[in-house]
Amino acid sequence: MTKKIKHYFPGANTPDGFFNYFKYILPVEEANRIFCIKGGPGTGKSSFMKKVGEYYLEKGYEVEYHHCSSDNDSLDGVVIKELKVSLLDGTAPHVTDPVVPGVVDEVLNFGDCWNEELLKDHKDQIVDTQNYISNGFTRVYKYISAARSIYDDWKELNYKAINLDKVHQLQEDLKAKILPMPISHTGENRHLFATGFTPNGIVTYIKDIIFDCKDVYVLEGAPGTGKNEILQYLSQEALKRGLDIVSLHSPLVPEEIEHLVIPELSTAIVTSNALTNLEFEGTHFYMSDYMNQEILDKSQYKIVAASQDFYYILNKALGILTDCKENHDKLESYFIPSMNFDKVNDLFDYVINKCNQL
Incomplete structure (x- = not known):
């Protein structure tokens, strides 16, 4: 019987920038195997992890999908609970490297599956787009921080009552x-x-x-x-x-x-x-x-104003995030044609065989 997937975010866009709890996806002390996937945008990391997750879900295993907060349709990680196996996107902003290499951790390098010459043709566009996205996220965090300040004011007004x-x-x-x-x-x-x-x-x-x-x-x-x-x-x-x-x-x-x-x-x-x-x-x-309703009533107009300002500023942050995602899609469009996905499929077979031996 197919089980239901549990979904999480291992990281978040916060007032202080990107914040992650990646070490809690599957702690190395508990893991039989952790696959750290390296590769650029559009190289198939998320699709690869979904494919592994679906394979074991159909076999009745309990599976967790850990989503990317900058694109919740993509994955940053997958856990097959009973096997104590995880696959992680090891690229920025949550760079993950082996902690116990060879014993628990293993790197899957999707960079071995691309054509560098095709990528070099788009060097300027790739660099410019990456810089645009980086600047966009700096703005996102400023707006979330501003929203947090207003949220704190909203909290304090309520807390007095x-x-x-x-x-x-x-x-x-x-x-x-x-x-x-x-x-x-x-x-x-x-x-x-x-x-x-x-x-x-x-x-x-x-x-x-x-x-x-x-x-x-x-x-x-x-x-x-x-x-x-x-x-x-x-x-x-x-x-x-x-x-x-x-x-x-x-x-x-x-x-x-x-x-x-x-x-x-x-x-x-x-x-x-x-x-x-x-x-x-x-x-x-x-x-x-x-x-205390009487105390709340005295501050009601301030509470309403704070809540309205909070949602207004937060929605500005979300709008900038959407723009960043659109440009990330543009970035992926440079990488996808350069990929040899037959090699990626070979890596899938390798991972399944490795997991099935546990």
């Missing part, structure tokens, strides 16, 4: 419900993103990640209403009880958790937030119930 005693009581109630077991050893914390700022807008895979969770708890509320504090608290309490967790971070505030998954308990604590505004099935907690 929060009833911390009530929020702390909710934390304790959730801990008692979800984590009744005693403290033991420390669990492992896997850090990734469910949501990304992409050329296709704000994209989230959280529903693909939690589809098999039996218990889902939903925290609904605006920025600064206590959601992150609750998630941080529950994540630490779960780790103290020897539970492995998946901390799914916010691309806007990478140090904060957007969603929390506890696989062993088949439980997720998710947020309906300013980035995604998703509707979830599950047990809902409305953070507005833990706020």
Whole structure:
């Protein structure tokens, strides 16, 4: 029976530039094999990884797709869980090199599959396009940073109205419900993103990640209403009880958790937030119930203005990302004709044979 793919972002476009959790895709300590793929744009890295993923998915293996935040239709990585195998795009901005070469890691060089003479004919266009894209991403990060500043103002306005005693009581109630077991050893914390700022807008895979969770708890509320504090608290309490967790971070505030998954308990604590505004099935907690409405009313016009300005600036960043993607497609058009995809197919056969021997 074919299983469902779980989708993640291992990296994100953030206010501080590109931020990645690539080492958590498949930690080298746990891996049987990690294939680091090197090659330029349009050389087939993403299609290659999808092909490997589909091969093992059809055979009933659990597969993860790790998407590129600068083009969420492309992959930066694939994991075949039962085999403890991953394939990673090892090129910038997330350069990945072997950590334990020959033992765990192996490089697949797609540069061996292209015709350098054909590429040299387009040297000037390639360099100019790369520079244009690089400058574009510099602007993207400036706009996301500006949006983050406005978001922080929005948060602070809401936080002034929060009833911390009530929020702390909710934390304790959730801990008692979800984590009744005693403290033991420390669990492992896997850090990734469910949501990304992409050329296709704000994209989230959280529903693909939690589809098999039996218990889902939903925290609904605006920025600064206590959601992150609750998630941080529950994540630490779960780790103290020897539970492995998946901390799914916010691309806007990478140090904060957007969603929390506890696989062993088949439980997720998710947020309906300013980035995604998703509707979830599950047990809902409305953070507005833990706020002082009178204080909120006094700042309402400021809150509305901050939220409007936030979305306006963030959409500017997303528009620049779209322009970068269009030029990246142009870059790929120079590489694709130079590729010998028969050689790439030979590498596919090599990888499958290598994995099947594990």
